[in-house]
Amino acid sequence: MTNPTLVTGGTGRLGSALVSRLVSAGHAVRVLSRSPRPAGTAGLDWAVGDLLTGDGLDEALTAAGTVIHCATSNDPTDVTATRSLTAAALRAGRPHLIYVSIVGVDRVSLPYYRAKLESERLVEDSGLPWTVQRTTQFHDLVAWMSSVQRWLPAILMPSGVSFQPIDVGEVADRLSSLAHAEPGGRADDMGGPEVRTATDLARAWARAHSRRRPVLAVPAPGAAFRAYRQGAHLAPEHAVGRITFEQYLTANGPYPGRPA
Numbered sequence: 001m002t003n004p005t006l007v008t009g010g011t012g013r014l015g016s017a018l019v020s021r022l023v024s025a026g027h028a029v030r031v032l033s034r035s036p037r038p039a040g041t042a043g044l045d046w047a048v049g050d051l052l053t054g055d056g057l058d059e060a061l062t063a064a065g066t067v068i069h070c071a072t073s074n075d076p077t078d079v080t081a082t083r084s085l086t087a088a089a090l091r092a093g094r095p096h097l098i099y100v101s102i103v104g105v106d107r108v109s110l111p112y113y114r115a116k117l118e119s120e121r122l123v124e125d126s127g128l129p130w131t132v133q134r135t136t137q138f139h140d141l142v143a144w145m146s147s148v149q150r151w152l153p154a155i156l157m158p159s160g161v162s163f164q165p166i167d168v169g170e171v172a173d174r175l176s177s178l179a180h181a182e183p184g185g186r187a188d189d190m191g192g193p194e195v196r197t198a199t200d201l202a203r204a205w206a207r208a209h210s211r212r213r214p215v216l217a218v219p220a221p222g223a224a225f226r227a228y229r230q231g232a233h234l235a236p237e238h239a240v241g242r243i244t245f246e247q248y249l250t251a252n253g254p255y256p257g258r259p260a
Contacts, residue, residue: 003065004028004045005179006095008085011038013140014100015070017172019044025176032060032071051081057088061095066179068098069123076111082119086126096183098175099123101134103189104233110224129183135171135190136164136235139248145198146205152213155206157198159217160229164236165201166192167243191235193244201245208249 005022009015010031022029023043030045037046049056051071061067067089072078082099089095105117123130142165149155174190202215220228227233 002028003063003095004030005066005068006030006032006047006060006064008032008051008067008069008081009071011035012070012072014138014168014171017169018068018070018175021172021176022179025180027179030060030064032057051084052077054084054088057084058091061088061092064089064092064095066096066098068100068175068179070100070175072100072116074112076115078112078115079118079122082122086122086128089128090126094128096131097123097126097128098131098133098178100171100175101132102233103134103136103191103235104227105134107232108224108227113224124185131178131181131184131187133171133174133178133187133190134235136166136192136233138168138171139165139192139243139245139252140168141165142198142201142245143205143249143252146202150211154213155202155211155215156218157202157215158220158225158228159199161198161220161225162195162231162234163198163201164192164195164234164239165245165248166190166241167248170241170243188240189235189238190240191238192241193239195231195234195236195239196245204245205249208246 005027007015007019010019011033019029030047032047032049034050047060049060069085089097101116101120105113120132142163146155199215199217
């Protein structure tokens with residue numbers, strides 16, 4: 001029997017896209033979730049476990065050959081989750097651990113980025129065979145920044161800041177290919193096809209959804225936004241994505257939920 005690939009966060013936007021690609025590629029897939037199996041997932045191996053407490057992780061990791069860690073909480077508890085996962089993976093026999101991170105976590109002083117960087121280091125120092133894949137922001141995040149302001153008279157975006165959004169499906173494609181590969185350490189960064197100002201992206205969102213409101217650039221103080229203005233979160237030399245923000249907007253509804 002083929003050793004399963006365990007996906008944490010397998011019900012999130014990235015995780016669910018990844019799971020479908022792994023299944024299509026012939027992988028035996030196991031999804032780790034805190035919730036019991038939902039309807040419509042009968043073809044998947046399902047494991048109930050909690051990354052923060054460690055409950056259920058030993059069972060979830062049984063015989064796993066690869067673990068792709070997509071789960072994220074958008075806060076510093078990511079470190080606790082990663083520590084629990086690496087400890088359980090060591091007990092389970094050292095599967096290949098693939099960790100999904102963000103371009104610029106070593107240069108942008110946001111608490112979430114610091115947590116991602118600490119999690120990277122836990123993976124690197126774990127004694128497991130590992131790969132870390134950093135990506136730029138997803139299209140979903142940029143669209144959400146505009147859509148949550150839809151009741152305001154204007155859309156406010158940080159001045160001097162650009163983004164290089166990438167499609168979740170393209171990141172899932174890369175992760176699926178890494179699941180077939182040998183552990184590679186730090187993989188090449190993944191960036192979207194275009195570097196564009198935050199205000200330009202907000203105007204594209206407004207045009208796509210017939211919102212006739214001004215887009216205003218507002219000063220954003222602090223070290224983190226200084227790093228953003230310097231492009232610390234961008235990867236123009238790794239602009240491997242093909243799906244543009246406008247193409248994403250055409251294919252998706254006008255008001256995405258908060259990115260998972």
